[in-house]
Amino acid sequence: xxxxxxxxxxxxxxxxxxxxxxxxxxxxxxxxxxxxxxxxxxxxxxxxxxxxxxxxxxxxxxxxxxxxxxxxxxxxxxxxxxxxxxxxxxxxxxxxxxxxxxxxxxxxxxxxxxxxxxxxxxxxxxxxxxxxxxxxxxxxxxxxxxxxxxxxxxxxxxxxxxxxxxxxxxxxxxxxxxxxxxxxxxxxxxxxxxxxxxxxxxxxxxxxxxxxxxxxxxxxxxxxxxxxxxxxxxxxxxxxxxxxxxxxxxxxxxxxxxxxxxxxxxxxxxxxxxxxxxxxxxxxxxxxxxxxxxxxxxxxxxxxxxxxxxxxxxxxxxxxxxxxxxxxxxxxxxxxxxxxxxxxxxxxxxxxxxxxxxxxxxxxxxxxxxxxxxxxxxxxxxxxxxxxxxxxxxxxxxxxxxxxxxxxxxxxxxxxxxxxxxxxxxxxxxxxxxxxxxxxxxxxxxxxxxxxxxxxxxxxxxxxxxxxxxxxxxxxxxxxxxxxxxxxxxxxxxxxxxxxxxxxxxxxxxxxxxxxxxxxxxxxxxxxxxxxxxxxxxxx
RNA sequence: GGUCCCAUCGUCUAGUCAGGUCUAGGACACCGGGUUUUCAACCCGGCAACAGGGGUUCGAAUCCCCUUGGGACUACCA
Numbered sequence: 001x002x003x004x005x006x007x008x009x010x011x012x013x014x015x016x017x018x019x020x021x022x023x024x025x026x027x028x029x030x031x032x033x034x035x036x037x038x039x040x041x042x043x044x045x046x047x048x049x050x051x052x053x054x055x056x057x058x059x060x061x062x063x064x065x066x067x068x069x070x071x072x073x074x075x076x077x078x079x080x081x082x083x084x085x086x087x088x089x090x091x092x093x094x095x096x097x098x099x100x101x102x103x104x105x106x107x108x109x110x111x112x113x114x115x116x117x118x119x120x121x122x123x124x125x126x127x128x129x130x131x132x133x134x135x136x137x138x139x140x141x142x143x144x145x146x147x148x149x150x151x152x153x154x155x156x157x158x159x160x161x162x163x164x165x166x167x168x169x170x171x172x173x174x175x176x177x178x179x180x181x182x183x184x185x186x187x188x189x190x191x192x193x194x195x196x197x198x199x200x201x202x203x204x205x206x207x208x209x210x211x212x213x214x215x216x217x218x219x220x221x222x223x224x225x226x227x228x229x230x231x232x233x234x235x236x237x238x239x240x241x242x243x244x245x246x247x248x249x250x251x252x253x254x255x256x257x258x259x260x261x262x263x264x265x266x267x268x269x270x271x272x273x274x275x276x277x278x279x280x281x282x283x284x285x286x287x288x289x290x291x292x293x294x295x296x297x298x299x300x301x302x303x304x305x306x307x308x309x310x311x312x313x314x315x316x317x318x319x320x321x322x323x324x325x326x327x328x329x330x331x332x333x334x335x336x337x338x339x340x341x342x343x344x345x346x347x348x349x350x351x352x353x354x355x356x357x358x359x360x361x362x363x364x365x366x367x368x369x370x371x372x373x374x375x376x377x378x379x380x381x382x383x384x385x386x387x388x389x390x391x392x393x394x395x396x397x398x399x400x401x402x403x404x405x406x407x408x409x410x411x412x413x414x415x416x417x418x419x420x421x422x423x424x425x426x427x428x429x430x431x432x433x434x435x436x437x438x439x440x441x442x443x444x445x446x447x448x449x450x451x452x453x454x455x456x457x458x459x460x461x462x463x464x465x466x467x468x469x470x471x472x473x474x475x476x477x478x479x480x481x482x483x484x485x486x487x488x489x490x491x492x493x494x495x496x497x498x499x500x501x502x503x504x505x506x507x508x509x510x511x512x513x514x515x516x517x518x519x520x521x522x523x524x525x526x527x528x529x530x531x532x533x534x535x536x537x538x539x540x
Numbered sequence: 541g542g543u544c545c546c547a548u549c550g551u552c553u554a555g556u557c558a559g560g561u562c563u564a565g566g567a568c569a570c571c572g573g574g575u576u577u578u579c580a581a582c583c584c585g586g587c588a589a590c591a592g593g594g595g596u597u598c599g600a601a602u603c604c605c606c607u608u609g610g611g612a613c614u615a616c617c618a
Contacts, residue, residue, distance in 0.1 A: 007618090008618090009617075009618045011617090011618085041618065043617095043618080044616095044617055044618070046617090047617065047618085107616095109615095109616080112615090112616090116614095116615095119541095119542095120541070121541095122541095123541045123542075124541080124542075125541085125542045125543075125614075126542090126614080149616070151616055168544095168545070168546095169557090171544070171545080172544095173543075173544075174543080177542085177543060177544095178543095179614090181615095182615085182616055184616085185616040186616055187616080189616090191615090191616070191617085191618085192617070192618045193618090195618095196618085211612090212544095212545065212546090212611085212612060212613095213611095213612050213613065213618095214612095214613090214618090215544065215545070215612075215613080216543075216544060216545090216612070216613040216614075217613080217618095237545085239545090239546080239611090240611070240612070242610095242611080331552095334552070334553080334567095335552075336552095336553095338552085338553060338554070339554095340554070340555095341554085341566090342553095342554075342565075342566045342567075343566095344552090344553090344566080344567055344568090345567090361552095361553075362545075362546060362547090363546055363547065363553090363610095363611095364545095364546070364547095364610080364611060364612090365551090365552060365553085366551060366552075367552095368551050368552060368568070368569085370551080370568060370569055371551070371552065371567075371568040371569075372568095373568090374567085374568055374569085375568090377580090377581075381581085418580085419580095419581075420579095420580050420581030420582075421579085421580060421581080422580070422581090426579085426580080430579070430580090447578095451578095480577095483577080484577095487577090493577080494576090494577045495576095495577050495578075496577090497577080498577040498578075499577070499578065501577090502577080502578060503578095508578090508579095509578050509579075510578055510579045510580090511578065511579080512578095512579090513577075513578085514577055514578075515577085
């Protein structure tokens with residue numbers, strides 16, 4: 001029976017890397033009919049934020065990743081928040097202490113730093129100097145009384161440790177390479193290494209799938225397992241996904257993009273920017289010089305103000321950019337994994353069926369947004385229409401679109417006539433004119449000049465208006481017949497007839513197919529918009 | 541600095557473990573053409589890679605060594 005777990009630390013929204021780890025764990029569990037556990041690793045009191053768990057859960061749910069044990073569903077091996085398992089960890093640290101496999105330390109951060117610095121100077125690996133005699137309870141009391149930090153370290157055995165990894169094979173680590181590491185912090189919380197090992201054992205986890213950044217930690221975990229008489233799960237350390245700029249896919253990317261955009265427009269008033277972005281002017285200057293970071297929120301505000309498209313990093317960013325979870329899941333699954341045949345575009349069931357842990361790639365991969373976009377375009381066509389409507393509604397509400405209160409039937413029609421559009425965002429942008437108040441249409445200058453003012457665009461629009469008004473029923477077919485007939489009659493291309501009409505009803509040259517657009521708009525509105533357009537531009 | 545991992549088109553990758561069927565396959569991007577009422581979508585075609593050097597072998601993308609390049613870790617963060 002396979003048991004996998006995704007164990008995020010709640011420090012913010014779920015990012016691509018986390019989603020990838022979660023997805024593969026989930027895929028393995030679902031492929032094998034095993035169990036998927038969600039465990040919240042909230043042992044860092046400083047970094048955890050109260051809302052992060054909820055954010056991560058929401059992102060997972062959006063992606064369609066569910067779990068059999070964990071928050072909200074519970075299960076036999078709970079609690080699933082590490083902060084609620086402190087007594088369990090205490091029991092095992094005590095066990096190690098009793099066996100002489102762990103010991104107390106009282107070093108201050110400064111002392112530790114000095115030791116590290118001198119090791120660095122001598123160009124050797126820092127190994128914590130294990131005392132001849134371990135401190136006893138009395139020493140602990142005394143250290144506490146002196147106000148020194150009290151931590152517990154685990155003894156690393158002086159022997160070679162081999163990690164047997166599904167992705168990388170046997171990886172050997174030499175004896176004496178590892179320092180005695182801390183398993184219990186001075187605040188009484190366990191460190192990641194310790195909590196992780198204990199929980200994986202108690203929760204009967206059989207497969208640990210995680211990023212390769214953890215490969216170096218694994219010998220420590222194995223040492224801990226041996227000291228505690230635990231088993232060793234199967235490990236799969238996946239390659240890392242890096243961003244297009246190189247380096248880790250991280251929030252910093254967003255700052256970089258904003259910085260670049262601002263630098264490209266030297267005419268911008270920095271003081272004004274600072275006030276808009278709600279940052280101090282000197283902070284902004286520092287940020288632009290690359291000497292400091294500013295908060296994500298401020299970055300977002302400034303980017304919106306400048307119309308800069310920030311790279312999406314977190315799963316929510318992709319949601320807000322109109323991506324489909326089906327596409328995200330499909331695309332992420334192909335980051336460092338493949339089916340072995342030429343299949344790429346897959347629905348989730350096919351993915352589950354095809355999943356095979358032994359097919360992970362060893363090389364790091366770059367996150368290619370263009371390919372993601374293409375995947376999204378494909379899934380926009382594939383996803384069941386009703387499901388698509390659901391995604392669309394959620395998206396519209398999140399971005400507070402004027403379309404957000406539209407009926408399902410209407411949304412379905414809009415999605416249908418927009419088939420081939422790359423994202424929900426693009427559908428929204430192309431179709432929102434249908435929901436604006438008639439005189440709220442913003443005319444794109446270029447479109448007006450090119451289509452209405454140049455040549456006889458306005459004259460043509462007048463004719464179209466008259467014929468449209470004469471139609472009894474504005475069906476797609478009737479509109480098409482009328483427009484095509486008109487074009488033929490005037491011996492011009494359909495574009496000459498349709499484009500002025502398009503600009504009149506939506507303000508620019510881009511919209512869903514014109515026949516559908518007019519039908520959806522309705523006769524009254526369509527005529528009204530044409531009239532508004534005519535009177536507005538006739539005398540220019 | 542130390543330890544560990546990795547190396548095929550611009551990008552994601554198949555092929556590597558069990559060497560020949562690889563004049564290296566697919567996808568995205570890009571370029572050219574077609575279709576077209578706009579933007580897309582769609583159809584056809586094209587460009588494009590085994591990091592370098594040594595071995596082993598009848599034969600190497602595939603096995604071994606070195607070089608180079610990339611990455612991870614080196615916390616009382618996970």
